[in-house]
Amino acid sequence: MNYLKRKNTKGDKTYYYYDLGREKGQRPATGIFVYTKPKDAIQKQHNKQALALLELKKSQAIIEQQSIGTAFIPAHKFKENFLDYYEEYVNNNKRDGNRHLESSLKQFRLFLGSSIISPGNITENTCKAFRRFLLDKYTGETPADYYTRFKWVLTAATADGYFRINPTEKVTAKSNPSTRLKEHLEVPEYLELLNTPCTNEEVKDAFIFCCYTGLRWVAKSTGLN
Numbered sequence: 001m002n003y004l005k006r007k008n009t010k011g012d013k014t015y016y017y018y019d020l021g022r023e024k025g026q027r028p029a030t031g032i033f034v035y036t037k038p039k040d041a042i043q044k045q046h047n048k049q050a051l052a053l054l055e056l057k058k059s060q061a062i063i064e065q066q067s068i069g070t071a072f073i074p075a076h077k078f079k080e081n082f083l084d085y086y087e088e089y090v091n092n093n094k095r096d097g098n099r100h101l102e103s104s105l106k107q108f109r110l111f112l113g114s115s116i117i118s119p120g121n122i123t124e125n126t127c128k129a130f131r132r133f134l135l136d137k138y139t140g141e142t143p144a145d146y147y148t149r150f151k152w153v154l155t156a157a158t159a160d161g162y163f164r165i166n167p168t169e170k171v172t173a174k175s176n177p178s179t180r181l182k183e184h185l186e187v188p189e190y191l192e193l194l195n196t197p198c199t200n201e202e203v204k205d206a207f208i209f210c211c212y213t214g215l216r217w218v219a220k221s222t223g224l225n
Contacts, residue, residue, distance in 0.1 A: 013033045015030075016033065034050050086108065089157075101149045104147070108150060124171060127150075140175065154166055
């Protein structure tokens with residue numbers, strides 16, 4: 001792995017670039033620079049640390065090249081905090097009009113009660129506990145929607161080498177049907193209401209209209225106490 005050095009227009013800084021070839025895009029910036037003529041101890045210390053970082057990047061790049069075609073994944077390719085990986089996945093895959101993926105991350109953070117978790121601490125039991133957390137908190141399809149997105153993330157992480165076996169493989173998503181039945185009119189009840197005398201025909205007509213359209217009465221706030 002070679003580097004190219006270029007001074008800026010003022011000549012007071014030297015920037016380093018990767019030398020991957022002569023084609024377009026094969027000389028990306030490393031983001032590292034040193035002071036050409038350091039003026040004080042601070043700039044000298046900067047140069048020392050910058051060159052050390054450059055050597056580290058060089059070592060990592062060499063390991064990446066050597067691991068191509070093998071099952072080995074360099075440790076520096078992994079994020080120590082799995083929430084960072086989760087957030088990156090959300091940012092790369094979220095879609096307008098669908099917040100299930102973003103919400104799944106939010107709920108997983110609430111479930112953990114922490115801002116950090118290592119990949120090694122995400123086990124099958126962790127997944128079961130998170131699913132139970134969602135089922136206890138939400139009804140309907142919401143728990144399944146959030147947990148399904150969680151499974152997407154762990155499936156991607158498994159493909160990226162974070163897990164040898166997907167922790168969610170045996171933990172399926174579950175919905176939580178509500179035990180409370182919504183009130184509704186049966187046909188005989190509806191016909192009985194139609195035949196019931198009403199002193200205000202406008203109210204009766206409005207009721208019938210609502211039955212066929214799904215409109216309902218909603219109290220409008222006036223902002224007055």
